Amino acid sequence: MWLKFENNQLPLLTRVILFFQRKKFGFDLNPTKAWGVVPRLMLGMNFFFKVIASKSSKIDAGLRTLISVKISQINNCEFCIDMNSHLFFESKGETEKINQLKTWQGSNVYSLKEKIALEYAETITITGRSVSQELQAKLLEHFKSEEIIELTAIIAYQNLSSKFNSALDIKPNGFCDIGKSK
Secondary structure, three states: OOOOOOHHHOOHHHHHHHHHHHHHHOOOOHHHHHHOOOHHHHHHHHHHHHHHOOOOOOOOHHHHHHHHHHHHHHOOOHHHHHHHHHHHHHHHOOOHHHHOHHHHHHOOOOOHHHHHHHHHHHHHHOOOOOOOHHHHHHHHHHOOHHHHHHHHHHHHHHHHHHHHHHHOOOOOOOHHHHHHHO
16 A cells, blocks of 8 residues: 555544454555545445345345456455455365456356346446446346345445555455365
8 A cells, every 4th residue: 555554543443443453354455545534434344245235135245246356356355355355265275256247248157147246246346337238138037136236335345445455455365265275
């Protein structure tokens, strides 16, 4: 990250959160140091993430993390690719779909529902694209209205998060390396 913050310069609330992250992960999560400069933003982002990643979500955890990795690839967010790839592995126990994500359209490892969600994620993420009537029809065929709203919120959150991290050059924490060593 090109902006530098020493932990002792961060607000007390942020230092407390970093303390608990160190207990859980063994290290500070790199984005927390940036978001934590302004605690109200950090808390808002954490709350939004908890809501979209809750167990009551209508969108499967594997699909949430799969589209999050794709969005992170588009937005060049190394931290998000690392973290979300790890979360995908944790939820699905496999890496093939992550490994083929850059060429998902020509791959047969994805279900039709996953391909539609990936197309939707790309369409929203890439500037200048619009959600066509054809894509709307495909979404309505495979997702309920409330699932489309959640899917859209997940995509919007991941775009915000990955663009923020990419702009500040927030580095990955090595979650994928951790997953490989288990």
